[in-house]
Amino acid sequence: MDNGATMHLAVSPVPDTSPGTGLEFNRLASFVQRAEAAKLDMVLLADAAPTSGGESANKPMPFESTTLLAALATVTNGIGLVAAASTMAHQPYNLGRRVASLDIISHGRAGWNATMAQVPREAANFSRPEGFSADDFRRRSEEYIGIVQGLWRGWDRDALLFDKSGGRFHDPEKMHLLDHKGEFFSVRGPLNVARSPQDTPVLVLSGLSEPDLDIAARAADVILLESGPIEGANLRYDNLKRRIAACGRDPDSVKVLTNISLAADGRLTAAADRLEEQFHAKSCDGFNIQLPAQLPVIDEFADLVVPELRRRGLFRENYRGTTLRSHLGLVGGGEQ
Amino acid sequence: MTAQMKLGAFLWATGHHIAAWRHPKVHVTAGIDIDHYIQLARTAEAAKFDMIFCEDAAGLREANVGIASQTSRSIGFEPISLLSALAVQTSRIGLVSTASTSYNEPYGLARTFLSLDHLSGGRAGWNLVTSASPIEAANFGSTGLKLHADRYERAREFAEVVTGLWHGKSSGHDGQSFSVRDPLDLPRSPQGAPVMVQAGASDVGRDLAARTADVVFTAAQTFEEAKAFYDDLKGRLAAYGREPDDIKIMPGVSPVVAETETEAREKHEELQALIPDDVGVALLSSYLSISDLWRYPIDGPLPELPESEGMKSRQALVVEQSRRDGLSIRQLARHFAGARGHWRIVGTPAQVADELQSRFEGGAADGFNVMPSYFPGELDAFATLVVPELQRRGLFRRDYEGRTLRDHLGLKRPA
Ligand SMILES: Cc1cc2nc3c(=O)[nH]c(=O)nc-3n(C[C@H](O)[C@H](O)[C@@H](O)COP(=O)(O)O)c2cc1C
Numbered sequence: 001m002d003n004g005a006t007m008h009l010a011v012s013p014v015p016d017t018s019p020g021t022g023l024e025f026n027r028l029a030s031f032v033q034r035a036e037a038a039k040l041d042m043v044l045l046a047d048a049a050p051t052s053g054g055e056s057a058n059k060p061m062p063f064e065s066t067t068l069l070a071a072l073a074t075v076t077n078g079i080g081l082v083a084a085a086s087t088m089a090h091q092p093y094n095l096g097r098r099v100a101s102l103d104i105i106s107h108g109r110a111g112w113n114a115t116m117a118q119v120p121r122e123a124a125n126f127s128r129p130e131g132f133s134a135d136d137f138r139r140r141s142e143e144y145i146g147i148v149q150g151l152w153r154g155w156d157r158d159a160l161l162f163d164k165s166g167g168r169f170h171d172p173e174k175m176h177l178l179d180h181k182g183e184f185f186s187v188r189g190p191l192n193v194a195r196s197p198q199d200t201p202v203l204v205l206s207g208l209s210e211p212d213l214d215i216a217a218r219a220a221d222v223i224l225l226e227s228g229p230i231e232g233a234n235l236r237y238d239n240l241k242r243r244i245a246a247c248g249r250d251p252d253s254v255k256v257l258t259n260i261s262l263a264a265d266g267r268l269t270a271a272a273d274r275l276e277e278q279f280h281a282k283s284c285d286g287f288n289i290q291l292p293a294q295l296p297v298i299d300e301f302a303d304l305v306v307p308e309l310r311r312r313g314l315f316r317e318n319y320r321g322t323t324l325r326s327h328l329g330l331v332g333g334g335e336q
Numbered sequence: 337m338t339a340q341m342k343l344g345a346f347l348w349a350t351g352h353h354i355a356a357w358r359h360p361k362v363h364v365t366a367g368i369d370i371d372h373y374i375q376l377a378r379t380a381e382a383a384k385f386d387m388i389f390c391e392d393a394a395g396l397r398e399a400n401v402g403i404a405s406q407t408s409r410s411i412g413f414e415p416i417s418l419l420s421a422l423a424v425q426t427s428r429i430g431l432v433s434t435a436s437t438s439y440n441e442p443y444g445l446a447r448t449f450l451s452l453d454h455l456s457g458g459r460a461g462w463n464l465v466t467s468a469s470p471i472e473a474a475n476f477g478s479t480g481l482k483l484h485a486d487r488y489e490r491a492r493e494f495a496e497v498v499t500g501l502w503h504g505k506s507s508g509h510d511g512q513s514f515s516v517r518d519p520l521d522l523p524r525s526p527q528g529a530p531v532m533v534q535a536g537a538s539d540v541g542r543d544l545a546a547r548t549a550d551v552v553f554t555a556a557q558t559f560e561e562a563k564a565f566y567d568d569l570k571g572r573l574a575a576y577g578r579e580p581d582d583i584k585i586m587p588g589v590s591p592v593v594a595e596t597e598t599e600a601r602e603k604h605e606e607l608q609a610l611i612p613d614d615v616g617v618a619l620l621s622s623y624l625s626i627s628d629l630w631r632y633p634i635d636g637p638l639p640e641l642p643e644s645e646g647m648k649s650r651q652a653l654v655v656e657q658s659r660r661d662g663l664s665i666r667q668l669a670r671h672f673a674g675a676r677g678h679w680r681i682v683g684t685p686a687q688v689a690d691e692l693q694s695r696f697e698g699g700a701a702d703g704f705n706v707m708p709s710y711f712p713g714e715l716d717a718f719a720t721l722v723v724p725e726l727q728r729r730g731l732f733r734r735d736y737e738g739r740t741l742r743d744h745l746g747l748k749r750p751a
Contacts (some may be wrong), residue, residue: 068420070420075424126441126443186477187475192397
């Protein structure tokens with residue numbers, strides 16, 4: 001690439017739909033380890049809760065995403081791990097705390113994927129059978145995300161003193177209450193989890209409708225878009241980056257990834273062409289590749305597509321640091 | 337084979353003694369070091385403990401920041417994420433996490449624990465608590481703590497929904513506090529259902545335990561207290577169509593153990609010397625649900641207390657101890673700082689084993705939740721000194737008999 005910019009690559013394991021093949025942990029761990037060996041930026045873990053809302057939903061993951069992330073964190077050491085978790089299923093304090101804890105367990109490789117789309121079945125299982133109107137849900141989501149990000153900043157980087165003889169475990173000045181009182185939530189804070197090794201876990205937003213884009217521009221570290229026709233995709237990208245700048249943020253401080261689903265039959269070499277074409281059209285900063293969670297498929301992607309992208313100068317050879325933020329080229333974690 | 341006792345390893349960052357973090361042998365960054373926890377879990381598994389146990393609070397433990405900053409309790413891992421990490425770093429030991437019925441929804445919590453159960457191959461358990469702290473309440477939109485009775489009513493419905501979901505009940509629930517439409521979208525548990533643990537020992541707490549718990553965690557100082565609780569709780573089971581053996585009662589015990597009695601006493605004194613008085617008094621007052629204990633003369637007696645809406649059972653325990661032993665606030669606070677009101681034993685491996693044996697054989701406990709004073713030292717000491725002594729006496733297993741937590745605890749697999 002002219003300016004040396006390379007694409008970001010995430011992968012989402014899509015559960016096998018063939019009957020009788022449960023996705024046990026060891027197989028999933030091997031899948032993620034293979035993605036790590038190929039130096040992909042991150043794995044996006046879908047949550048098992050039905051998201052398609054229909055009876056024909058994919059066979060779900062047999063695991064809830066945050067518990068799965070914790071387990072994967074101990075059997076990998078480089079790749080970023082992002083768990084989907086819904087704003088219906090958790091209170092913001094609990095979710096902010098869970099993800100902060102995951103970030104420490106993974107030594108700064110954790111992220112939270114919040115979808116802005118309301119899932120009616122979730123509402124029905126979480127004592128909200130009537131759900132929220134689209135507008136209320138949007139305001140609630142933005143408030144929720146603000147709380148979680150605020151909680152993640154409750155402890156200064158140098159708050160912990162560990163001073164045994166002086167009897168000072170932490171500096172009381174460096175712990176901050178959130179004291180949030182809003183339309184939907186009130187949360188005092190701070191978290192009872194220390195600050196993240198990457199300052200704050202990475203926030204991935206997806207499931208965005210047009211009116212959600214400004215929220216994403218204000219808050220997200222990574223924005224996930226559905227793939228569309230290549231014509232017009234670069235306009236969509238420019239538009240999003242302009243909105244980010246309009247919020248007073250560096251357009252490069254938010255990475256825009258496009259979801260791409262690659263078929264399991266084996267024609268993966270053609271995929272490099274497709275990724276290159278879209279990347280050169282300046283329609284995104286990288287891709288989230290949705291792959292069937294099978295070893296032969298990730299092997300093929302890692303052995304055939306990734307080296308080809310490297311040959312073309314489109315993907316980096318190695319991780320630049322140890323945190324997810326450093327993989328994504330985002331500030332934070334004192335590594336930049 | 338005669339019955340053997342059950343043992344939990346209650347892990348807590350630097351240790352259960354409030355001043356543990358200041359001890360020279362303590363790993364001071366324990367609360368943010370996952371490798372430290374993996375090591376502790378492996379130690380406990382090698383010693384054949386039934387389970388690892390984690391407490392929880394969704395908020396700071398201490399309201400006063402000046403006091404909080406003199407303890408290590410304001411930061412740590414969130415226990416479900418911690419145990420999920422430990423699930424794939426161990427292979428046999430049970431994994432029990434505390435979670436509140438006051439600040440969760442049953443569908444989400446049932447799913448999360450079932451996921452932990454799948455990750456661990458059937459070794460998960462949920463310790464049901466109702467949350468007694470106003471500091472937590474402020475993180476969940478409440479202006480104050482809900483009344484004890486209301487919290488327990490919500491807990492009863494919560495437990496009913498969770499067990500229904502785990503047992504594959506397919507019809508929905510539309511109740512006072514919760515509505516749920518679908519069955520869980522995860523396969524059935526490898527052990528039938530995760531184990532239900534409960535901590536909460538007031539009258540309503542005991543009723544709820546008799547109805548739903550497989551294991552009860554409790555605090556007791558004396559043999560008589562422990563025995564009375566044991567008999568009372570086991571006596572309540574018949575009303576719910578259950579057998580006395582369906583529930584395992586495991587009081588907390590915090591040992592300080594060394595090869596000789598003198599050495600053990602020295603170890604204990606060394607820890608006691610590290611407690612600042614204001615930290616001790618603050619800890620005691622938070623469990624008594626009284627905010628201004630520091631106003632009373634520290635060498636005087638405990639004042640009359642209004643009945644707690646927080647932890648009724650612990651308040652009663654402290655009041656009883658202060659009367660029985662005629663202790664001043666300072667003495668009570670220093671005692672309480674050792675293990676928050678749980679039973680403490682300072683002595684040799686044989687002395688510790690004697691004490692445990694007499695409570696176990698005397699019908700006051702089915703086992704114990706072991707609360708090491710500091711980590712890793714006192715867990716290692718219990719594992720290498722006390723466990724072999726218990727094994728020699730035939731009181732504890734030499735190897736796991738099965739794979740799942742229900743197997744270890746000798747609990748029936750739910751239909
Ligand atoms: C031995 C024991 C351990 C407890 N551990 C916790 C805990 O880890 N987190 C928590 O929020 N509450 C804990 N509790 C508190 C209870 O769940 C409950 O919130 C409180 O009302 C005490 O109930 P009780 O009055 O029925 O004992 C514990 C209670 C007991 C007796």
